[in-house]
């Protein structure tokens with residue numbers, strides 16, 4: 308299906324082999340992608356574009372494909388490098404006004420009407436009479452300018468940014484201004500998930516390989532090959548999430564040998580393995596079906612992936628691949644003490660947990676979240692942090708992902724040593740019966756943990772699977788056993804204005820939120836307001852007063868899930884109707900998650916089905932745990 312839809316798209320600015328890619332071609336593809344909500348169509352449009360970029364690149368050029376991919380996901384470098392777009396509205400309004408000669412107040416009024424600064428920029432440009440046709444923008448020029456803007460900081464950076472943006476806008480034609488401005492804002496609004504880009508990239512490379520080898524394969528064969536390529540690329544990227552490294556390798560050795568050259572590398576944080584929720588202890592034994600497993604304390608802190616590079620540098624990364632070395636100078640100072648002699652390069656997976664300075668007791672996540680995220684000075688730190696290591700992924704030059712967990716755990720213990728209040732191995736017990744699990748669960752909660760993680764110990768199923776959420780890791784959260792087994796991470800996409808005293812905030816019926824909390828949410832969401840929902844959002848019967856750019860993630864607890872004629876979550880997966888939450892309760896903002904990391908429709912459907920199953924068992928009198 309993917310292939311039959313990969314049709315040639317008619318792109319403007321037809322360019323010759325070796326020429327830089329015209330930005331107009333990308334803008335056209337963006338507009339086509341924006342116009343459809345169908346994932347397959349989005350993928351096929353992107354595939355056609357990337358295929359053209361590959362076909363027409365000069366020999367040995369890897370940059371054009373790299374830049375095209377980065378612009379498609381609206382980033383400039385790998386996540387962990389932390390150069391981000393996200394220019395404030397006022398700077399952009401100033402630049403739009405300067406480059407089009409319209410006053411700032413007129414631009415602001417337009418923005419109010421349109422709700423999208425990109426559209427305002429495009430309309431302002433197109434209503435302007437120009438004598439000379441500007442020189443067409445190219446991908447390298449746009450990329451270079453965006454990077455320069457993102458990197459400029461300090462004293463006179465505002466003026467510098469405005470001046471670069473003004474010049475860029477002056478060169479825009481057609482729809483270009485719309486996408487340049489949206490890129491700058493940090494929100495492309497075309498519903499292009501990173502997964503789509505990865506699949507399109509894999510497909511484009513396969514189609515290009517096929518063209519150059521002049522071999523024709525049957526439609527079935529090709530479809531199979533495309534699927535295989537997408538799965539290889541996704542796998543490689545989850546181990547080595549850096550297009551800077553993966554794309555040149557892909558163009559050099561092709562898809563089949565990619566796994567040989569692109570492997571987990573210290574310094575490049577990999578996407579963490581994730582767990583599935585369980586609703587009952589009995590379920591654990593069902594899922595592991597006589598296989599050897601282990602239970603570990605589920606610590607209530609923040610995930611920390613610790614790397615030691617070839618050159619001796621130590622780095623700590625968050626769940627979202629953010630470099631946390633600046634947030635945790637104390638950890639950086641503590642870490643060398645837990646590394647045994649002979650342990651040179653490594654990557655281990657751990658939870659950073661706040662502990663009481665005097666008693667050494669574990670403290671809840673809230674304590675940790677009080678820490679500043681940047682420029683933390685060791686002498687100002689009030690909350691002490693201890694690392695609880697639970698997995699070893701790389702050791703002395705060797706990735707360990709394909710090794711049994713039992714073996715990885717043994718190596719972890721062999722090469723590191725506990726240091727009181729600084730570094731510990733996650734407390735584990737290789738339980739075998741429901742009673743043992745129950746007892747260990749109680750103990751974990753008494754010690755200040757959220758519950759247990761249950762993990763496969765032996766065989767292929769115990770390998771570390773980056774970015775995958777499988778039953779080989781189960782989470783058993785004490786508080787949620789009564790509900791659906793887990794809290795949900797939801798993206799805020801719409802809101803209602805408050806009533807009565809609360810008209811200046813969102814939340815028409817928001818009991819349980821303090822005025823300060825409502826104010827804080829308002830401030831966090833205000834700049835994300837949009838007048839209509841983003842293209843890929845399924846709108847059901849609910850019509851909020853405002854829509855938001857999907858960005859902020861909230862952790863929410865629910866009593867249970869029910870089918871809904873109004874809401875659209877997981878629509879079509881369980882049945883025609885979508886699924887909604889009963890008695891939702893806000894727990895916290897998840898700064899460490901991006902919209903793409905939120906609980907997905909398949910997960911919601913799974914939770915709903917598990918809940919229905921538990922209910923029917925309960926009725927037959929079989930439940931009880």
Ligand code: ATP
Nearest residue numbers: 581582603604605606607609610658697733760782
């Ligand atoms: P998810 O990562 O599953 O999307 P989440 O970030 O909300 O969800 P949880 O569902 O609570 O986290 O569970 C997984 C997290 O638990 C891990 O990402 C890790 O930070 C934490 N954790 C604590 N102890 C352990 C442990 N022993 N093994 C693995 N993870 C642990």
